[in-house]
Amino acid sequence: MKKETMRIKSTKRIALDTVEMVLENNYMSQTAVPGQFLHLLVSGHTLRRPISIADVNKTEHTITILFKMLGSGTHDLASYQVGMTIDALGPSGNGFQLHNDNQSTILLIGGGIGVPPLYYLGKTLAQLDMHIISVLGFQTSKSVFYEEKFRALGETYIVTDDGSYGDQGFVTDVLHSVESFDRYYSCGPVPMLQAVTASLKDKPGYISLEERMGCGVGACFACVIPTDDAGGYKKICKDGPVFDAQEVSL
Amino acid sequence: MKKETMRIKSTKRIALDTVEMVLENNYMSQTAVPGQFLHLLVSGHTLRRPISIADVNKTEHTITILFKMLGSGTHDLASYQVGMTIDALGPSGNGFQLHNDNQSTILLIGGGIGVPPLYYLGKTLAQLDMHIISVLGFQTSKSVFYEEKFRALGETYIVTDDGSYGDQGFVTDVLHSVESFDRYYSCGPVPMLQAVTASLKDKPGYISLEERMGCGVGACFACVIPTDDAGGYKKICKDGPVFDAQEVSL
């Protein structure tokens, strides 16, 4: 992990309040693995914003991030223009365990702004000759992004909360229609992850978690998650954000 | 006085840490008189910055300001680019009394970043057919600005603290070499104004004062200056910044 200056190569709205930004930096692009995140300094803000690495282009030396404009930090970030630079810590945290079982079938389950890290993961796993099935949930039709990109990796189901696009419902509603798979990877809001891990409790799986962060490097104990009832814990910023689905107590 | 959005038409360094900015706005440019100021909001700062109106072009709808990069607000303002906008209150305060005695001789005495308001004043008085003599003091050769513009209005003496340009010394050192004059106008640091008003105490004159401001509109009592020893006072932001040289206690 380093502190680097990243240059904005492009920035565009790709869905409702959702921005895709391509950031150029040699070190970050050459070392990032799926599931890691960048801890971005947005000028005028005390705390950095953790944003997942959604894609990497090693030849172009770029990292793609996708973020939703929620509060003031992400709104400010959305106003950054091409050519401006961003101070980033990263690549941060531990990424997804990839395993080497090619030909296996992988289920990606993403909700909303939890979808981005799954894209670079899916792309990487596809390159390792795994079969990718994606189930992606969004609030409404206008929030949907990267559908085509996921379809290019394999079968893709889209659901929306209001049914305005794809099937109406939650990602868990379509899990039964998915053919058998070997392993799942999931990222999204906590209630979704709770439902997913509960309904897939017999399957091996990995989940990526979010928590409000201070340092982002493991020093401040802001982002802990209990691993048991006896005081055991992990730090999401350093030990995570990806955990074995059985490892942490949601 | 209004709250207006002003568009930056140009911005350039014209001397050491000194920026000239041309701001476009119809209302401001049509109503400003010499000696008034703009109260500028610099993003990220709680308090607005008072900056004098250094020139006005009514046909181009522009106001020129000149400011020195001292603390964080003026540094941030210096980074604003052409095309960006600035939120300004103004034109603020009361300007210089011009009088209608054309053919009279006027002495302008400016120190450092007190020079700017004297330029629009001098230009206006010259258009009223008065004779302008300017005595301008700067710290060092690199800080000198607008010399040619003042020379175009009339005889101009430049002094620098270190003698690196013009004569070495303070503006008061050259007042004796100035031919007789009818009235003076002065703006600059308080010690300079004290020296000027003391050495010209028999001449009618006007001085423009600075003070740290809160509201800039006369509501908060941050910027008062005593007018006597009995509790009398004026507000620099509203009653000033220009005062009769005898009116206030420096």
Add this chain to the structure above:
Amino acid sequence: MNNLAVDLPGLQLKNPIMPASGCFGFGREYSEFYDLSKLGAIMMKAATGSERFGNATPRVAETASGMLNAIGLQNPGVESIIETEVSYLANYELPIIANIAGSSIEEYEKVAAAFNETDHVHALELNISCPNVKEGGIQFGTDPKMAANVTERVKKASNLPVYVKLSPNVSDIVAMATAVEAAGADGLSMINTLTGMQIHLPSKRPLLANQTGGLSGAAIKPVAIRMIYEVKQQVSIPIIGMGGITTSEDVLEFLLAGASAVAVGTANFQNPFICPELIDALPHTLKKYGFNTVQDAIGKGITV
């Protein structure tokens, strides 16, 4: 019905937004920007028994997301305020809250009694907490007994509802609040400024001539929210909240913490239109977070 209206002792507010004392003078300057009748109320600059010049300058400094001020209660004195300022404000349709200060209990009584004589003042805001008054004002603000004492005496000196303005510079804000409630306060107004200082590096001395000053602005909002939240649970009189409000979300945050109305101070300096803009934005913000009226939101953030 107006969904922004709130009724407080002596104050029928058409909306819960008012300028905070000391940040709006007596309204004249801001009346050049908009019609003051738009405001929920006005809190006038502090009045003392007789005219005061206040502290030497500089009186203000900028800090990160805030400012320091040490005006020192400059004001023309209560008689002149009644004659010139209250009569001017009486032209507008808005309740007038008179902020009163003094160096002695007698001075507070005198000012309170004077405002009691006019028809146009609707409530008193008892400034027991001005950190810039050296002669005595400050002790009232940090000692529950003295605060209770001045509250009681001022209540006796006038028939107007009294809102006691609490200082945040205390170990136990709840003790201060309950003491003045017991002494008869009709409401609370909180918070005043936190005492702070800035040192001017070039001159190597405190920047403010008064050395210390009161910290206000967005920087102090978390302290204000915490104190209101704590106090609301222990008193039954209403709270007018203030401290760092700049957006309609901030207003809602204060309401949720337990404020029944809010005052806006420092933000007027950034944006003279802040009060009417907040009033215009508030209905949408209330709706966005599921409230129909201001009244509905008061104290709804308290989870105990």
Add this chain to the structure above:
Amino acid sequence: MNNLAVDLPGLQLKNPIMPASGCFGFGREYSEFYDLSKLGAIMMKAATGSERFGNATPRVAETASGMLNAIGLQNPGVESIIETEVSYLANYELPIIANIAGSSIEEYEKVAAAFNETDHVHALELNISCPNVKEGGIQFGTDPKMAANVTERVKKASNLPVYVKLSPNVSDIVAMATAVEAAGADGLSMINTLTGMQIHLPSKRPLLANQTGGLSGAAIKPVAIRMIYEVKQQVSIPIIGMGGITTSEDVLEFLLAGASAVAVGTANFQNPFICPELIDALPHTLKKYGFNTVQDAIGKGITV
């Protein structure tokens, strides 16, 4: 001679910059960014008698020019800290200051005694002011008598110099400082965080699981400067200053106000290199404002 050096009880500082407790863990994570031997010293994360999990999450929130935290003293317990962390830090050339906390005076004594047994801890920082400990820690921090009592007992329990860390959430900071000085404190460390709160509008409840949290960052710097300035004039023990430092000008401002060294907390989160960058920038800043050494600047802003 090194113009940044400062000698304090138990601490020969090669420069006056150290990370503040709780914002730097035990140094490991930041050692990936730079050589910890560069630091003037390190203030470790608070240690308690046994392991603590701390508060539920969320534990941090962002505020204007600051942040709130309610970590709740999570730490692996003093024994584990000595075994794992102190021994790790002993590889670097820097004085180690152990921040100690507890829910009872006995727990403080136990932690102090344990650190006393190691050779590598140079001083204790007595955290009597952690606003997030509900069980008892908080009262020590706002009551001069209790603060004096715990100071005295901890002094007896160990031979290490004791720096008492003062809470800003008090009416009278000077009374706190003089009480702990009289009780034997070797130095002061100030300020800890101001108690604050943020309400999360979508959920209509306090954002932090612990409801309140400690406000830190640039927002609180004026309060820190004021308190140090006031205390410095009334005590003769040295002060380690902290609260919102982000630039070398801030460091000088703390020195002028009366701090002999400074700690940097929240700013590490923005910029992990902040401490070495401040150390590198300080000589120039000292010179710019006319000082040859750190020692020269201490207390030079005090004009009385």
